Structure formats: structure tokens, C-alpha cells
Amino acid sequence: MLDALTSVSLRGTAATAGPSAAGTASTRAVAEGDFSNILADISGQAISSLKGAETTAISGIQGKASVQQVVQTIMAAEETLQTALAVRDKVVAAYQEISRLAI
Template sequence: MIPAIGSSLFDPSIAQTRAPSASEGMAQAAKPQPVGGASDFSQVLSRVMVDAVDSVKSGEATSIQGVSGKASTQAVVEAVMGAERTLQTAVAVRDKAVAAYMELSRMQI
């Protein structure tokens, strides 16, 4: 049975609360939040680059262990694929940074 409107299922306390408006939600989302305790972009970028170098080094070390028979083929493939993804990401970020620099250099002052 479907209850009638205004029946005992209506909870007046729910009606008193309101959802944040779209502009309030956007204002909260626009507030800058530090990532991993970093306070500026250069620290974040530095940490990402250190992680990328560590990933590539790990892939190389696992490859060497695989050649010497100390690591399984699956471990070698996973490490190399991870290093390859990291390298592709670094190249994509570099390309975007160069494109942004070129865009800025073409702007008229």
C-alpha cells in the first residue's frame, strides 16, 4: 500500500535540512588543498619525479634479476610495464609543459 502524502512517513526534520547550492559546492571544491602535505607545486612535482625515477630504477633492477634467474618472468614483465607507464607519463607531462611554455611565449605583452 502506498502511503498518502502527509502521512506519518513524512519526517519534518528532514524537510528542515537543505542541500548546499551549486555555487556553495563549487566554492568548497575551489579551495586549494595541499597534496600529501606539500604546500606548493614545485614540491609536488619534485616528489612525482622522484617517484618516477624510483619506478624506473626498480624496473631495471628487476630486469637484471630476471636475467640472472633471481626473478620470475611475470615479475620482470610487471616491473618493466610499470616503468614504461611511468616513462610515458613523464614524457606526456614534459610535452604539456613545453606546449604551455610555447603558448606563453607567443602571447603579446
């Protein structure tokens, strides 16, 4: 998830730096993507993080994963969920602000 957010910040850097300092192909690919694709990618990464934490927790219950590994993945999933909720709150607030604009 943080990789996608870093890519978003690199998008502005590549646009202002010019073609000589354009960077890698991944930066160019992100620059060509639109906002909905970026949000879809970030939400997909968040879902995979939560599913990975669930899988690790089940492995921990079965005795296949250590307690430390379970706690680390659960904490990472919790952080991902909190980030996703914060982004959702900002999107909803922006939508409400736009809906209040006089036409």
C-alpha cells in the same frame, strides 16, 4: 606517481570543502606545497620506478626473479615513462603558449 597525482586532486577538494572537512595531515601538507615541489615529487617517484624495473630486469637475467615479475615491473616502468613524457609535452606546450603572449 599516481599517489602524487591523487594528492594534487585532493588539494582542490580540501580547499573548497572548508576547514571542517579538511582531511588528513598529508592532504594539508600537499595543499601547502607549490607546483614545483609537486612536479619534483612526481619525477622522483618516476625515477625510482624506472630504477626498480632495471633492478628487477637484472635479477631476472641472473635467475633471481620470475619472468612474470620482470614483465610486470617493466610494463609499470613503461607506463610511468609514457606519463612523464606526456607531462613534459604539456609543460613545453604551455611554455610555448606563454612565450607567444603579447606583452
